[in-house]
Amino acid sequence: MRREFKEFITKGNLLQLAVAFVMGVAFSTMVKSFVDDLIMPLVGKLIGNVDFANLYVVLSGETYESAAAARAAGAAALYYGAFINTVITFLIVAFVMFLLVRAFNRMQKRTEATAPTTKECPRCRSQIPLNATRCPHCTSDV
Numbered sequence: 001m002r003r004e005f006k007e008f009i010t011k012g013n014l015l016q017l018a019v020a021f022v023m024g025v026a027f028s029t030m031v032k033s034f035v036d037d038l039i040m041p042l043v044g045k046l047i048g049n050v051d052f053a054n055l056y057v058v059l060s061g062e063t064y065e066s067a068a069a070a071r072a073a074g075a076a077a078l079y080y081g082a083f084i085n086t087v088i089t090f091l092i093v094a095f096v097m098f099l100l101v102r103a104f105n106r107m108q109k110r111t112e113a114t115a116p117t118t119k120e121c122p123r124c125r126s127q128i129p130l131n132a133t134r135c136p137h138c139t140s141d142v
Contacts, residue, residue, distance in 0.1 A: 028093060035089045055081025 008014065036053070044050040056067045058077045064070040070077050118127040124138040135142055 027096075028089075031092050031096075032089050035092060036085055039088065040085055052081040052084050055079075055084070 040052045044052055054067045056070060056077045056079045058064065058070055058075050060076060062075060064073060064075060067077075067079055067081065071079075117130060119130050119132075119142075120126070121128050121135040121138060121140065121142060123140040124135060126135065126137045128135050128137075128142065132142055134140070
């Protein structure tokens with residue numbers, strides 16, 4: 001069992017998964033900043049100077065000067081502005097992932113289409129199937 005675990009740990013797939021996870025976290029942080037710091041202020045300005053981070057409804061009826069103050073006070077509130085930011089972040093990440101998968105699938109199809117199906121016989125230089133063990137033209141072992 002120890003040997004199997006060592007083989008599992010040293011395989012490239014686990015390392016690739018770890019790198020993908022770290023890159024995903026970094027990408028998510030970047031997209032969150034992009035949405036919160038660039039996109040939403042522009043959208044808020046176009047709508048009429050609305051700060052989406054401060055859109056909330058306190059369920060108890062009390063008033064607070066900001067969403068941060070309501071959170072600090074522990075008020076029961078619906079922070080729908082933060083939810084809107086999160087939805088937009090998700091949509092951007094999903095769209096980028098869609099584009100990456102789409103590009104990968106296109107490259108995969110090109111690779112499959114150009115994969116050779118024949119090889120050259122070393123003796124007579126004629127084209128033979130890849131899995132052939134004997135050339136049908138000169139009958140030499142391949």
